[in-house]
Amino acid sequence: MKICVLGGDGYCGWATALYLSQRGHEVAIVDNFARRQWDHELGVQTLTPIRTMPERLNAWGRISGENIECLSGDICDYDFISEAMKQLSPDAVVHFAEQRSAPYSMIDRKHAVFTQVNNVAGTLNLLFALREFRPDCHLVKLGTMGEYGTPNIDIEEGYIAIEHNGRKDVLPFPKQPGSFYHLSKVHDSHNIMFACRIWGIRATDLNQGVVYGTMTDESERDEELINRFDYDEIFGTVLNRFCAQAAVGHPLTVYGKGGQTRGYLDIRDTVRCIELACLNPARPGECRVYNQFTEQFSVLELAHLVQAAGRKMNLEVEINHLPDPRVEAEEHYYNARHSKLVELGLKPHLLSESLLDSLLNIAIRYSSRIDQSLFLPRVNWRNAHNERRQKTGVQAPPPLVSAGGNRHSGD
């Protein structure tokens, strides 16, 4: 199929573009490289030395013989995205092109407003461009499991059958998102559902869990294809960050009790889920929701897994409980349905020691690039503004030294 990957320079987007290309699809990337700009803003960088887009695409062409086209532009620019839809005529658009970090959205008002306006307006533009120029194209939108929050009932895939006062309906699952970023995804979900209803757009909203891992079969083929590995407090997802911490002997930073339970998946499953959604498109007017994760873990369980894997590699891994910078339940019920992608054919890569070994080895290999000052949370949900700008020339705070398991007194 002809598949357009919006945000194809990012962590999930790059892996997806390579996978789809390898599987014989005609792939075009659209990206405005905002993700690289945010690294500069925050003074952080991916652990792995990712290449520029031209280098990436040249390497992929050389190695695979496949061509991936890239259009540079911002989907908040309607002239650009509508022209791209006309020009590329995709069968499916995979939409990763959003600001995707919860802490980034919680830095201050400007970052909160930016995240919501950027994500909501970008998605609205895309919906209008599809309606106008590519009405039969299937929208595969990346949402997040974080849209649901942590209700005290089982989480269904997008919709819930409710019986109330003797009457019944199937309604959108109630949402209780936990950051201005997660809220932006909830706003998107409502907008997409409406566009399907009024215009007959076909959409699949993938409520993705927390992604871990960096290597896929494709990116492993050459170092020039290497994917991002974010380990900082803003963009580093928890398992990747723990591995980077373990690699340099920094205590794992567990927020609060660590009972926060979420759905997780390997990036090799992310790319497969996207293909499964594309190959099995929604019907016109249908807004399908799939919960895209394979296993549930609490943060503390993940810390213990990394600790165990590290010990086998002779790494001394301490676990530190920091005051939770987020406002969230530190212990709660969590049980989320995730069977629809399995029914379509997903064979999950479950989290095993072998994956943790490989992640730890990557972290060790690039450990000279790690700035330990970036591990500690500096964005507190309770504050209306957090100082998170890069201050070049300022001494980084000393690395955290503390007995394992003790509660850290603050930062």
Add this chain to the structure above:
Amino acid sequence: MKICVLGGDGYCGWATALYLSQRGHEVAIVDNFARRQWDHELGVQTLTPIRTMPERLNAWGRISGENIECLSGDICDYDFISEAMKQLSPDAVVHFAEQRSAPYSMIDRKHAVFTQVNNVAGTLNLLFALREFRPDCHLVKLGTMGEYGTPNIDIEEGYIAIEHNGRKDVLPFPKQPGSFYHLSKVHDSHNIMFACRIWGIRATDLNQGVVYGTMTDESERDEELINRFDYDEIFGTVLNRFCAQAAVGHPLTVYGKGGQTRGYLDIRDTVRCIELACLNPARPGECRVYNQFTEQFSVLELAHLVQAAGRKMNLEVEINHLPDPRVEAEEHYYNARHSKLVELGLKPHLLSESLLDSLLNIAIRYSSRIDQSLFLPRVNWRNAHNERRQKTGVQAPPPLVSAGGNRHSGD
């Protein structure tokens, strides 16, 4: 109390500001006069000749002896709204300052994006300003009953107790809004709920029904205090529009079958509900939701009421069924709870012939200001763009002539 009315130049806002001032509260209006600008954009005007804000406030001072302060500015400008919160130090902020027309938001992409960005960013700015400079102030936010859509179960006030697979929780009521405008209010509701949770903001989200009427005890005291009366397809709420149509012998424009049922309330109840919410503030961290309406009607029921009232005044009132320009159920179950404001002391003004007489008389009094070309719907939900700009000098389309009860063949 010290109450700040954001959007105090608008239809509900002006009536509220006068009422609160009359009741002895210290009132300040904040407005950027965008509503008047949209009239210019669309080539429409209120049936009633409203005065400029300085004229309005001078008249109110002269007549009541009370002073209402007005700050001119846009809440999307954070410097402005945060300075206003510091300077005014309100006990309650009543937030009407949004683009509030569903058809306006459905004109085209620019109007859709404008509506969502304006409403969402404005409310985010207000939340941050309260958190920073007035954390104990009570936010009274105008939402809409349209956030719920028309589910096949009873609509509760904001939250619903759900039992699912043997477990229970009380969750936000699922939302199925019917326009990009209504969606913007759903986005706001989620943002406000989150701000209450993380920052301890006090908020009351008033899901208001469709408001009718124009006179309140205060605005009746002098013609210089007269309130808006919108009758056009974009800003005219249905009952007001029907009365204007009846006054000039234009058939009432019922969309589709007219079985669309919604909650309605008299503007005299709007102002009282706002005061009740202010006098009984939410607790810190609480996000209360009240359904603010007094009676349910279908559109066809309202048409028949206006027809009957018109006949008694010797007006020949036809009813025309036009193809529904909106995408909505034309017949459906509808039963929405609305007891919380009554419990606080609301004594509803129910829709009676006397109110309809008064509304019809106002419409007749100002009928020379009616442009009949503005009655007919020109914004179709199914289109991605609708031509709705004013074309000065272009001949208006001829008034609709059709037998009562017949389905009009198109617009």
